[in-house]
Amino acid sequence: MNARKTWPSRAVLDWLEHLLAERYGHAFSLQDSGGASVRLSLPGSPAAIEIDTDATTFARADSNLPHASWAASREGWHSVLGKPLPAPGGSRLRWPLIETTPGGYRIHYDLLGLAYWMLTRQEEVDRSDLDVHQRFPGTASHAFRHGYLERPVVDEWLHVLGQVIQRLWPHLPLRQHRFxxxxxxxxxxxSRYGFCSTRAILRVMAGDLLKRRYLRSAWLAPWVRLNSRLMLHPADLxxxxxxxxxxxxxxxxxxxxxxxxxxxxxxxxxxxxxxxxxxxxxxxxxxxxxxxxxxxxxxxxxxxxxxxxxxxxxxxxxxxxxxxxxxxxxxxxxxxxxxxxxxxxxxxxxxxxxxxxxxxxxxxxxxxxxxxxxxxxxxxxxxxxxxxxxxxxxxxxxxxxxxxxxxxxxxxxxxxxxxxxxxxxxxxxxxxxxxxxxxxxxxxxxxxxxxxxxxxxxxxxxxxxxxxxxxxx
Ligand SMILES: [Zn+2]
CATH class of the missing domain: 3.20.20.370 (Glycoside hydrolase/deacetylase)
Incomplete structure (x- = not known):
């Protein structure tokens, strides 16, 4: 099965609801609004936040997605890192990105799709561009290629969503997390010497002595090895x-x-x-x-x-x-x-x-x-x-x-x-x-x-x- 068919399936929406509940401390409801957006609401409240969905983009298992960035402050929102937010998958973002509607707000960026794509590592499914240990390398990732690997991009967008939630439901206290x-x-x-074979210990000793210049450690190696039978030796590096x-x-x-x-x-x-x-x-x-x-x-x-x-x-x-x-x-x-x-x-x-x-x-x-x-x-x-x-x-x-x-x-x-x-x-x-x-x-x-x-x-x-x-x- 491919993710395109599952997004946004009920299983995905349930999982996202769980994610939002852990983040904000409230049981928000997510409903598919007919393919173009997902409706985020709170039981008992008629208001809602419509969030655009972009299934084509966030079902992709490659790193060639388009990329954009969004200056939150230009629209009166706060970027938690004080910088424009990376918007993976976005090509031409609408302005304003977040609009008020008669029933609440509309967000014209699929931040839930982004969360799905990043958190499930959809990007890495069936990849063949792997390193010598068959690992998907960081340098091949969309995040590295677009300079946001060192940014908690999902957390940054959920911080924005938190602000929208607070403007819509000002009396709803959101969960405060602690670093x-x-x-x-x-x-x-x-143990450096305790478990290795006789040949291996000679190699490690030689390296410690000649290459690393750990003279004391190398000198003590046979002693350490003999005395590691019941407990790791205190002199073992x-x-x-x-x-x-x-x-x-x-x-x-x-x-x-x-x-x-x-x-x-x-x-x-x-x-x-x-x-x-x-x-x-x-x-x-x-x-x-x-x-x-x-x-x-x-x-x-x-x-x-x-x-x-x-x-x-x-x-x-x-x-x-x-x-x-x-x-x-x-x-x-x-x-x-x-x-x-x-x-x-x-x-x-x-x-x-x-x-x-x-x-x-x-x-x-x-x-x-x-x-x-x-x-x-x-x-x-x-x-x-x-x-x-x-x-x-x-x-x-x-x-x-x-x-x-x-x-x-x-x-x-x-x-x-x-x-x-x-x-x-x-x-x-x-x-x-x-x-x-x-x-x-x-x-x-x-x-x-x-x-x-x-x-x-x-x-x-x-x-x-x-x-x-x-x-x-
Ligand atoms: Zn390891």
């Missing part, structure tokens, strides 16, 4: 778990650690097993300190739902054996490998609560156009999924490493993180940051990480967001 930070750590390598938890706790945050529980690619997957006594001890420690454990499906699983389900079951089993109970299980794909909608469906089938894969490896920013967590939707089957998406805004490697942006460990990198964080803050969203436990070799990396977290606040748990739906009944 928050969420930190997560993909555990690709929990990658054993940053206590430091990460200390740092999160100082900022009132909860760290999420995502573990690899399978091996589908010998070269790219981890060298540890979740059943290893030192990993079991680590899992117990993370849980005892109130932090989160999650899944990091191995390299070749992104198109194999059964493999993801098996790895999820393995993590749950090991955790159960250690007496670890969590209400929800989430995580992120290794290498951010993700195919739409295969990987999403796989996460749902594996009984996971959320996926936090959706950021690009090659560029930071707003792959989904939002920094808010939201319910997933399958754009190919045209149905909602029992899964939430927690968009990833920045992975440390994307900004730091020469392979991607290469901004180093200093001021330039900090500015980029700060800019992204400020944009999340401007829309009162959530800045989701991925920093691997094995990326703290130097003091500069630790300092940078701490600077990014200054003034952090924890994200609202999804359970609270879910109450909106219940209040509708």
């Amino acid at each position: 928050a930070i969420r930190v997560s750590h993909d555990v690709d390598r929990p 990658d054993n940053t778990f206590d430091w990460l938890m200390d740092t999160s706790e100082r900022h009132g945050l909860t760290s999420a650690f995502y573990f690899i529980c399978g091996r589908t690619d010998a070269r790219r997957d981890a060298d540890y097993e979740p059943e290893h006594p030192a990993i079991r001890e680590l899992l117990r420690r993370i849980h005892a300190r109130g932090h989160e454990i999650g899944l990091h499906p191995s390299y070749a699983t992104y198109q194999r739902p059964q493999a993801i389900a098996a790895e999820a079951a393995r993590l749950r089993r090991v955790c159960a054996e250690e007496g670890i109970v969590q209400d929800a299980w989430g995580g992120r794909m290794h290498y951010l490998r993700w195919e739409n909608p295969t990987t999403l469906r796989a996460w749902e089938q594996a009984g996971m609560s959320y996926d936090s894969t959706l950021g690009y490896a090659d560029r930071p920013g707003f792959r989904c156009g939002t920094c808010f967590e939201y319910p997933a939707f399958d754009p190919v089957a045209g149905r909602p999924l029992k899964l939430r998406i927690r968009p990833l805004i920045a992975m440390e490697e994307t900004i730091l490493e020469p392979l991607y942006m290469g901004l180093g460990r200093g001021e330039e990198a900090l500015r980029k993180f700060a800019e992204l964080r400020e944009r999340c803050q401007a829309v009162s969203g959530c800045f989701t940051l991925l920093w691997h436990n094995s990326m703290f070799d130097t003091q500069a990396e630790r300092t940078l990480y701490q600077q990014i977290l200054q003034g952090a606040a924890p994200c609202v748990p999804p359970a609270r967001a879910a109450t909106v739906r219940l209040s509708r009944a």
Whole structure:
């Protein structure tokens, strides 16, 4: 089935209603007004906002949509970032874009279609322009090509819609969100020397000694390896778990650690097993300190739902054996490998609560156009999924490493993180940051990480967001 037939199907409108309820705290109704627009209304009120629909544009699975921008202030509206709003899919926008009508307002831009297109990643369905890891690259996206990848474009438009709602129903208090930070750590390598083969340890030691000049670490490697049988060694460079938890706790945050529980690619997957006594001890420690454990499906699983389900079951089993109970299980794909909608469906089938894969490896920013967590939707089957998406805004490697942006460990990198964080803050969203436990070799990396977290606040748990739906009944 293709999305053109589903837009705006009742399933899409229901999903959008859910989205608006989470955002504004009210159960708005969305009705198809006969193909050209969608009518947004509030039960018990005769007023309505008509929003133009553009099914042809937002059903497209390519990145060649037209693009325009809209100067909100010229029409007396406020742009939350103080800049003209990007209007993907728009070619010649009408002026005024937002008009008063006898019954309320009319918006001549399909901002709901935009939300659908960005949030479901309709743009990425069946794409073949992929990178060496078969990932859809940020640089191929419409957002990057038109310079708005670092803008939460859906949140910006929902902020405008919020203003229209408030003008139409001035006594309706809209939900106020609070900016928050969420930190997560993909555990690709929990120990530098503890689990690798004899050949591998010689290679790592040589690299540490000659290339990276970590003399003490290399010298201690055999000792560390011998003493990692029951617990990760304190002198192991990658054993940053206590430091990460200390740092999160100082900022009132909860760290999420995502573990690899399978091996589908010998070269790219981890060298540890979740059943290893030192990993079991680590899992117990993370849980005892109130932090989160999650899944990091191995390299070749992104198109194999059964493999993801098996790895999820393995993590749950090991955790159960250690007496670890969590209400929800989430995580992120290794290498951010993700195919739409295969990987999403796989996460749902594996009984996971959320996926936090959706950021690009090659560029930071707003792959989904939002920094808010939201319910997933399958754009190919045209149905909602029992899964939430927690968009990833920045992975440390994307900004730091020469392979991607290469901004180093200093001021330039900090500015980029700060800019992204400020944009999340401007829309009162959530800045989701991925920093691997094995990326703290130097003091500069630790300092940078701490600077990014200054003034952090924890994200609202999804359970609270879910109450909106219940209040509708
Ligand atoms: Zn990984």
